[in-house]
Amino acid sequence: QVQLVESGGGLVQAGGSLRLSCAASGRFFSINAMGWYRGAPGKQRELVATITRGGSTNYADSVKGRFTISRDNAKNTVYLQMNSLKPEDTAVYFCNANIQYTRIYESWGQGTQVTVSS
Numbered sequence: 001q002v003q004l005v006e007s008g009g010g011l012v013q014a015g016g017s018l019r020l021s022c023a024a025s026g027r028f029f030s031i032n033a034m035g036w037y038r039g040a041p042g043k044q045r046e047l048v049a050t051i052t053r054g055g056s057t058n059y060a061d062s063v064k065g066r067f068t069i070s071r072d073n074a075k076n077t078v079y080l081q082m083n084s085l086k087p088e089d090t091a092v093y094f095c096n097a098n099i100q101y102t103r104i105y106e107s108w109g110q111g112t113q114v115t116v117s118s
Contacts, residue, residue, distance in 0.1 A: 003107075004108065007020070007021050012115070013117050035047065036096070048080065051069045063089075086116060
């Protein structure tokens with residue numbers, strides 16, 4: 001089983017920046033796509049950004065131009081650089097990874113809280 005451990009969340013003022021990290025550990029042959037999702041109270045979990053093993057990225061319209069996803073395949077780590085944060089970015093951010101081992105499956109982190117004050 002793969003464990004995903006997020007870090008880097010916290011409280012920041014509007015206009016500020018945060019950088020989230022998510023490191024994968026455990027047994028696997030490879031990690032395919034990785035991504036970040038977020039969930040706020042009363043709202044469905046939504047996609048923030050994804051990145052393939054080769055580095056192709058995809059972003060939600062609401063974060064384009066402000067957030068940047070990247071990954072270090074050697075460290076099995078994905079990052080989310082969040083700039084120009086807005087109060088509506090407040091949510092729990094979850095890391096996701098598509099894992100290839102004896103089967104292909106999705107793994108989720110426990111989430112890290114991001115709070116943006118106005």
